[in-house]
Amino acid sequence: MTAHHTHDHEMLDCEAVMQQLWDYLDEELSAERMTAIRDHLAVCARCYPQYEFERAFLTALDQAQQPHSDPGRLRARVASALRAEGMVDV
Amino acid sequence: MTDDSAAKRERDRHFQQEAMRCLPDVARFALSLTRDESDADDLVQDTYLRAYRAWHQFEPGSECRAWLFTICRNQFLNSRVRAEREVALDAPELEARQAAVVHDSVRNGPLEDTFLRVDLAPAIQRALAALPEVLRTAVILVDLQDLKYDDAARILGVPVGTVRSRLFRGRRLLQESLLVHAQDAGFSTPPSDASRGSDR
Numbered sequence: 001m002t003a004h005h006t007h008d009h010e011m012l013d014c015e016a017v018m019q020q021l022w023d024y025l026d027e028e029l030s031a032e033r034m035t036a037i038r039d040h041l042a043v044c045a046r047c048y049p050q051y052e053f054e055r056a057f058l059t060a061l062d063q064a065q066q067p068h069s070d071p072g073r074l075r076a077r078v079a080s081a082l083r084a085e086g087m088v089d090v
Numbered sequence: 091m092t093d094d095s096a097a098k099r100e101r102d103r104h105f106q107q108e109a110m111r112c113l114p115d116v117a118r119f120a121l122s123l124t125r126d127e128s129d130a131d132d133l134v135q136d137t138y139l140r141a142y143r144a145w146h147q148f149e150p151g152s153e154c155r156a157w158l159f160t161i162c163r164n165q166f167l168n169s170r171v172r173a174e175r176e177v178a179l180d181a182p183e184l185e186a187r188q189a190a191v192v193h194d195s196v197r198n199g200p201l202e203d204t205f206l207r208v209d210l211a212p213a214i215q216r217a218l219a220a221l222p223e224v225l226r227t228a229v230i231l232v233d234l235q236d237l238k239y240d241d242a243a244r245i246l247g248v249p250v251g252t253v254r255s256r257l258f259r260g261r262r263l264l265q266e267s268l269l270v271h272a273q274d275a276g277f278s279t280p281p282s283d284a285s286r287g288s289d290r
Binding site: 022023026028057058060061062063064065066067068069071074075077078079081082085087088089 | 113
């Protein structure tokens with residue numbers, strides 16, 4: 001890879017980026033490491049496709065959630081059970 | 091109004107303010123665990139009744155949603171015989187290599203586009219349901235409920251490193267399932283012998 005680095009931060013190789021890719025996508029790294037990986041991905045033809053793949057996978061996973069068919073009915077049912085338990089509406 | 095009734099009224103007000111606003115998230119979490127809406131509704135109701143009874147144990151200012159998820163998951167596990175064996179977890183380095191194998195197997199195919207173009211929700215839900223519970227719950231908490239690793243670790247009662255391992259392994263198994271789904275649907279080609287190997 002070639003890169004013009006304007007920041008004074010660590011350089012990461014592809015193996016290090018791949019090992020931390022999920023942590024990067026989950027934003028579980030330090031700000032410095034997030035920046036270093038973002039800069040690496042911006043210029044690396046090998047790592048960027050895998051990053052795109054994993055990101056597309058997480059997006060698809062997030063969008064696959066099964067919605068509740070009637071959330072209003074569930075809320076009413078829970079509220080009714082709580083009132084029977086002694087909760088007062090305030 | 092007596093001091094006791096005023097205190098109870100304040101307690102109930104606090105419960106309704108904090109806990110009830112989390113109901114949509116708890117409902118989604120319960121549905122992810124049970125995969126059956128009727129069972130999920132029972133689980134949500136049980137969760138809220140237990141939370142109400144134990145509300146004095148909730149620490150004001152802490153994450154109410156995470157507290158409710160903990161109760162919900164414990165209820166879910168208690169309601170079932172734990173038939174699933176614990177899953178042996180691989181080393182992080184091996185996880186990274188195996189993830190790369192999955193990616194390599196599809197990088198020349200259109201699965202990445204398939205994620206974006208095709209409604210994979212039914213296939214993902216099936217694949218999620220097939221995961222061992224410990225992996226499934228980690229994926230649900232982080233990927234579907236957007237919790238940070240340390241919040242998920244508190245709910246599961248395990249170290250953050252264990253959440254990370256379960257999460258990565260769960261995602262890899264999901265990707266493998268979706269790869270098979272894509273191949274069956276004609277969207278991708280089977281992995282080559284070279285990329286199938288584990289000695290990369």
